[in-house]
Amino acid sequence: MNKLNGVHLRHNKKTRNCETKIFPPPKKVTIPMSQSMGAPCICLVGKGDHVDVGQKIGDTDVFMSAPVHSSVSGTVTEIADYLLPNGSVCKAAVIETDGQQTMCPDISVPQITDRKSLIAAVRESGMTGLGGAGFPTHVKLGFDPSKTPVDTLVVNAAECEPYITSDYREMMECADDVIGGILLIQKHLNIPMCKLCIEDNKPDAIKLMTEKTADIKSIDIAVLPSQYPQGAEKVIVYSATGRIIAEGELPVNQGVLVMNVSTVSGVYRYSKDGIPLINRRITADGTAVTKNAGNYLVPIGTPVSEILAYCSAEDAEKVLYGGPMMGLCLYDTDQPVVKNNNAILAFKHGKVPETTACIRCGRCVAACPLRLMPLMIESAYNAKDVAELKRLKVSLCMNCGCCSYVCPAHRPLAEINRLAKAMLPRK
Amino acid sequence: MKGLYISPSPHRTDNISTAKIMLTVIIALLPAAAAGCVFFGPRAAAVLAVCVISCIVFEALCRIVMKKPQTISDLSAIVTGLLLGMNLPATVPFYIPVIGSFIAIVIVKQLFGGIGQNFANPAITARIVLMLSFTPQMSVWVKPYWYSGTLDAVTGATPLAEKWLYYTENGVNYKMAPFTLSEMFWGETGGCIGETCAAMLILGGLFLIITKVISAATPVAFIGSFALLTFIYTGSLNETVYGVLAGGLLIGAFFMATDYATTPVTAKGKVVFGIGCGVITFIIRTFGSFPEGVSFSILLMNLLTPYIDRLTAAVPFGAKKSSKN
Incomplete structure (x- = not known):
């Protein structure tokens, strides 16, 4: 069995012994209707409706999707447009909490037999x-x-x-x-x-x-x-x-x-x-976090700004959903915690290093777990050579980011792989 | 709260840069360069200095004339200058290193787009051009410590150009090398400034391998294939070791055949490149009209690099070989 390539990173897992604390429900939550890979849900509630904890507020007939539930009890104040980190827009229910955290009466233990x-x-x-x-x-x-x-x-x-x-x-x-x-x-x-x-x-x-x-x-x-x-x-x-x-x-x-x-x-x-997915554990950490780094059970929809405030990380220049290798940047700290966030990381320095010319050192080739050749993919992408991109199998790239990580010229190779994939004709 | 930076992942980079890599190469070259200065004196140091300075100046001027961002801070021009100087005899008139730097930096490197874009090794190409254009000046080989004034004769020959001594004693034919292996290893022979001291070149090469700046594959394949062929041809271990220590083989194998821009990026390709260099060097040294073939072998293999990369690319993990389109 051949060993796959990869990189060795500093682990920085200093929150490993931080027991999970329950993060109090915020005054307001924003629950996007699209929180899974697949179709967005249709919002089941309207402005002014009262919702309870665990109440289903979004659902769809589309198979490739999952319903969303309210993480708090309170009143829907707005059905707003929400710009997802992937650039598309979906609806989001903004709920003002009443502090009661009343459980939804519909919640029942499911009968699982087969x-x-x-x-x-x-x-x-x-x-x-x-x-x-x-x-x-x-x-x-x-x-x-x-x-x-x-x-x-x-x-x-x-x-x-x-x-x-x-x-x-x-x-x-x-x-x-x-x-x-x-x-x-x-x-x-x-x-x-x-x-x-x-x-x-x-x-x-x-x-x-x-x-x-x-x-x-x-x-x-x-x-x-x-x-x-x-x-x-x-x-x-x-x-x-x-x-x-x-x-x-x-x-x-x-x-x-x-x-x-x-x-x-x-x-x-x-x-x-029978309580649906309404809160999740996140790790709050990063170089901008000055206190209370740790693990928190957070109601879904909680604005990230509340977590940053609790961790005194307001000076962050970059805030991520997820880890430093594959995480997504927040464009606004009022964005909410969603189902698939395993961490909120805040970093003091957000500038990306300056890019210099490729020196063909081959580190990206040696680092790629899938044995792709990122430097050649970059050349083919710049030449808009779709046939060459197919030959180089850019479609296999899983965007782990190892190539960009090891590049001494700080070339955005993982990003180019993503753009190159988008250049391929859809099947 | 101030504005947030947005960028695509990954958000972390390894603590490495082009300048750091080049600095590591410079550090690795210094022991051999210093040995050259000890053997060939202040004149050698001056040649190295002229090369390095003119390479930096040409690089800076090129970038200004071409209206491109300045790149001298990546230190690659210093590496080229140092390598070129180490591949010249100590006695060359100073205009030769300047012309060499012009060929290396302006013609071979910058006209093809600068760092990473050149297809031929700048220092090697410059050395070959100088060798063919200024053959007399490029073939004056001073003896080690010639500058001390205590030697009877100042000039000698290089280990590769010097004739071996043949003699017969008690009916047995003997063949004696012009230099002992110890002299060869420590570099007390005639030759280019930076190529004679095998010990310091190996030290620098190992440093580059340990710091993971280069892969051991190329030098091992280069030196190994050359040694194997020489041993098969001569049948003499002594002559094989002599051949490995002589001329530009070690500086070529560790420092020139491992140049990023002009050699393969794939693991298999590095081995193919090394073997190709070893074979060509053996053929030129043994059958060719030049005593030395390292420069030509590397230059020839430089030209094959794009094909080697393409033919030795690994099959991506999980890729279906059949689906070519």
């Missing part, structure tokens, strides 16, 4: 991949076992991005939920084997999970080397099972289902209490 009822329940929970991509979980679980039989559940607890410790805290604080979720999914989807994948820089989590699963034969703890991007889907599947997800394939084509560890335990908690 594959179908599990998938239906997961859809109602509004669960999406909590690791970052925000793939609707019910879509992932809804694979067709007659076409793509799955024999291995890969639970991604690599958490290879610097700073972020939210998945680590999930394992340390909710180990039983993680195991419960794995067993629940294994039972109803008939998946005989589970690989719980943890990077070797988390020895306490490895120890705890190994102890807890000692008597469970169907769960195997896979200790993976700490190398970025260990947690990327294709990389973790290869590291854990040796299987290669080929061009255009999904993990299920190789008999693998990949789920983030917090998603798995979130599914389990929903199966027990």
